[in-house]
Amino acid sequence: MKALVYRGPGQKAWTEVPKPTIQKPTDAIVRIQRTTICGTDLHILKGDVPEVEPGRILGHEGVGVIEAVGSGVERFRVGDRVLISCITSCGTCEACKKGMYSHCSDGGWILGHLIDGTQAEYVRIPYADNSLYPLPPGVDEAAWVMLSDILPTGFEVGVLNGKVQPGQTVAIVGAGPVGLAALLTAQFYSPAELIVVDLDDNRLEVAKAFGATAVVNSADGKAAEKVLALTHQRGVDVAIEAVGIPQTFAICQDIVAAGGRIANIGVHGKSVELHLERLWTHNITITTGLVDTNSTPLLIKTVKSGRLDPHKLITHTFRLDEVERAYDVFGHAGENKALKVLLES
Amino acid sequence: MKALVYRGPGQKAWTEVPKPTIQKPTDAIVRIQRTTICGTDLHILKGDVPEVEPGRILGHEGVGVIEAVGSGVERFRVGDRVLISCITSCGTCEACKKGMYSHCSDGGWILGHLIDGTQAEYVRIPYADNSLYPLPPGVDEAAWVMLSDILPTGFEVGVLNGKVQPGQTVAIVGAGPVGLAALLTAQFYSPAELIVVDLDDNRLEVAKAFGATAVVNSADGKAAEKVLALTHQRGVDVAIEAVGIPQTFAICQDIVAAGGRIANIGVHGKSVELHLERLWTHNITITTGLVDTNSTPLLIKTVKSGRLDPHKLITHTFRLDEVERAYDVFGHAGENKALKVLLES
């Protein structure tokens, strides 16, 4: 089969590789119908994630059709259409029993990372019963790809960790795909104000169209002042960090109100300065997290009922064998006004 | 001044009474600008609430202007426009410190019940600092009257006690004003399905306009079967009882899913049969409650931000001195298609 193979920092190729096979009774093989590229894939290609070895097939998102199942798989049969979770979960370890699938003792984020991933014609999914979800008949598969990672990440790590509540003032720092996923799902809880901060005016326009009540361009280094002005100097109840650099985490510290929460989604490459000399009296809560995808059943219900339209996040569509071109577009997201790029087999 | 005075079961009069005066340093006197009639007022007139003594001025909802304050009032001054909470709260007793203002040791629901109420030109409000809220400039006062009782009751006792969450299936049994208040505020949490049950097709039409995703007329005694059919026999995550009779509480017991919640808002005149022989294995939660109005600050924010439009609940408007006619209309709500009737001074 063909797959997108990582060849070491800066190098990748859509190339012929062996088709995956069942290795354990709990595995399934899925034929990929649609997949997408994540910001994390770009990090890997930059060499930022050294545990990814050359030869690895990238990708951890997708929908497809069951091609084969191991003898221990109970919930899926060949031919079933499935959503692939970016997180693999055994369902029985201590972490999984608590719903913290991201720290599954034999799973977590392994697809396109420690085992081969979904930017391929076929993928092997361990613990299929816990790591796949059935697609209802007739649904828009493209939209469902957004349920593999980007929407649960924005929702769990941003909105749920931030405990967004009706009437609150919420700021989202970063309007890339994951910030926008947080923006869409924060609206489940009817905050009064939803302020989005970014450097890119185009993304801020998208944020407004997606439901932001105010936007702040941070290019002048005055984002915190502007957010405080918008909140009568009170600050925000919830600040969601969706970038992953010290400057944006600093903005969150500057704008969080007493009693408020900072929910970090950003993938950080270095440490940040935490101003405990100021915040120790501030009664705040800071959370971090890799997505657990334990909210997937909830999100599926919101999509089915029309409360959430994941399709909004898709700006470009390519054939799966055009994946290298798709990487180019997504890798220059700003100039291409790209959010998520869809790959279809 | 003039006020609506209870004269014993079935009797009331808009009549001249002494104007209230400050009795304790924490009191305020409010000149009523707008008030309304509650279903509870009808119960009192029927004689169902025997602790209400003849001579009592009725009413526990309203907005107005501060006419006088005691020496201990710190947050309000003469001339301030205020929202009157239906619940009086001292703010310092054990119940108030927990936010359970309904059980304030020197307050709770006393207006128009144990002390004179708001269907009058003036009203005395004890513990004014805790029991009044400032009206922002320029707001629609009519809408704000809905924040005195009906909206916090539907929200706290129905939606918050029911712990409505995104993606859930919720049924509201009873589409009177409080059921509709629950319907409006349940949408803060983006449930997937919002099923409303009532005997009256007009009210069910209103429910649809207010956001119900399905409606069930219970006149044929088959409400539970119909709700189960709508939920693939699974039942609902949350059943909100907004009537107060054994039959409607029975429907809730029949439709609640395993792990679900029944939030009782209804004012019950007699006991109900609880089917523990069936429900003991069902992992359900049943809640009861008088409103605390501790959600008023939150609701104010949702109204200010446009997430909630309380005006929808108002179907009729009268002058305050037409209050007896307003009672006639509200007392025959069905034939008059009445929800809340507004009284304006």
Place this chain on the structure above:
Amino acid sequence: MKALVYRGPGQKAWTEVPKPTIQKPTDAIVRIQRTTICGTDLHILKGDVPEVEPGRILGHEGVGVIEAVGSGVERFRVGDRVLISCITSCGTCEACKKGMYSHCSDGGWILGHLIDGTQAEYVRIPYADNSLYPLPPGVDEAAWVMLSDILPTGFEVGVLNGKVQPGQTVAIVGAGPVGLAALLTAQFYSPAELIVVDLDDNRLEVAKAFGATAVVNSADGKAAEKVLALTHQRGVDVAIEAVGIPQTFAICQDIVAAGGRIANIGVHGKSVELHLERLWTHNITITTGLVDTNSTPLLIKTVKSGRLDPHKLITHTFRLDEVERAYDVFGHAGENKALKVLLES
């Protein structure tokens, strides 16, 4: 092998039956080392649980040694010593993903109920990875049998559902094994007062020895008055019902304070009267539940650390082949001063 077989109401026999075998890849066969008898087993023998068919092997508690595993079992190997959970959990259905194993779509309480149980030399355990727990080396197996059902039931359905907190006043109505399990585990949360109500003075003595701060004999029908007197007429924060008859549920309604909780553990054979005409204003919460055993990992830690001594609940010990005599003793628990009777192979 030998097993205790239900032969229809009132009839049982320790008799020869076929040894169980692996039926699905996720099954394990366990050789029973220790088991016990539950009050539910007595209900079954009375014919109160009609879905139990004649021929069924009774029992849903025990510890033992793995004799065989299916090909899909990952966490256990032949020879492992294990605790058997009374609840079977597939780990992947919607209920299991929420931790509500009692309502597992292919499990729940099935042992000794819908499939053969543990009062036998061998038992087949479906979904072994999720339904068994490894025994650490050197532990007291007798004590661990109490973790199969009685302790998680008292803890989850009584204490956790009751949300017992430090400083609270808690009443437990019923001092049988499950009430005492609630009494032991309620102390994890340091309530200020722990009042136990029962008809039997011996059990009340045991309750005192187990940590009750006050006991009330309810034989005179004045339990509620006595509890109210002990609480300065305020009532209790949490009332745990551990009997399962209308009279004891009525006591709970009479003694619960405003804002309090009633946690029902009792197995009810008929409906009860719920006094909503009084309780609708009382801001209370009533919970029901079959045990999920999702607290088993937590309870194991409290036993290992010495915070909980399950051995206290065991009053009698028999050989497994004396199970019929053990039933006699347990069936007349009052006169035998029996709590839990242990059966050892």
Place this chain on the structure above:
Amino acid sequence: MKALVYRGPGQKAWTEVPKPTIQKPTDAIVRIQRTTICGTDLHILKGDVPEVEPGRILGHEGVGVIEAVGSGVERFRVGDRVLISCITSCGTCEACKKGMYSHCSDGGWILGHLIDGTQAEYVRIPYADNSLYPLPPGVDEAAWVMLSDILPTGFEVGVLNGKVQPGQTVAIVGAGPVGLAALLTAQFYSPAELIVVDLDDNRLEVAKAFGATAVVNSADGKAAEKVLALTHQRGVDVAIEAVGIPQTFAICQDIVAAGGRIANIGVHGKSVELHLERLWTHNITITTGLVDTNSTPLLIKTVKSGRLDPHKLITHTFRLDEVERAYDVFGHAGENKALKVLLES
């Protein structure tokens, strides 16, 4: 009257000052019977809290007798014995309505900080109804002084923010008075392991006597390695920081398990390095907080019932007029083996 007056960095005096008087209707004057010295008082004396102006009477803890009340005080009368909360709370602002008294818009920590404090013969307490608690007859007043600040701080900011649960592994970094207060109150929740880290072997001995299950001397810079070894490299569920310097906060980051919590109590003078490059995937929660004292009613119940013995924290007793000597002892706590020093009038 006499009081301990701050005269600028490094300077203080027990000297004659005017007796306080009622300034607002909600004030009370309390004659101090017992007070104590807080670590924060030492910080003030070092000049670390610049908003404290010379001339200020120090101290924010104490019990005493009501000497006078304003006309708006409802819950206290002259002669009542009272506990003084270190936090002043108006009870009606937005923060107070949420129970976040530390951020009261007209209160918070002001005693001995922005207004005169309790190390004096008399003190004025604003918002007396919300900021004082009645002492039951016959209680040990010395023990109750520990309820003014040290116990609610350890409990709320350490234990409650840390969400300590039965069966967990908890580490407390710092065995000074506030760390020990966290140690005592953490036991309300029956954690399985309670590891205390400090530089001082004497304090570690005290920690063992107070319930620590293991202690770690951090003098060799290897505290984190030792804690990890004690937890089989898993780390702790809750790390409570009770020192306030970068090194101890770093230990907490090194030992917190995936899904765990860091509850910061320490008063920090400078920023710390937060290792988000490592912790972003770790699903942790970090909290900060000034004490709200909203747990005081709960703590009072635990003391009354004997679940908590605050007297343990008192190592030295002086007469109030010996306060300068008491400062010397407390200022060299290590060599004096001092925890809390009591001052009695």
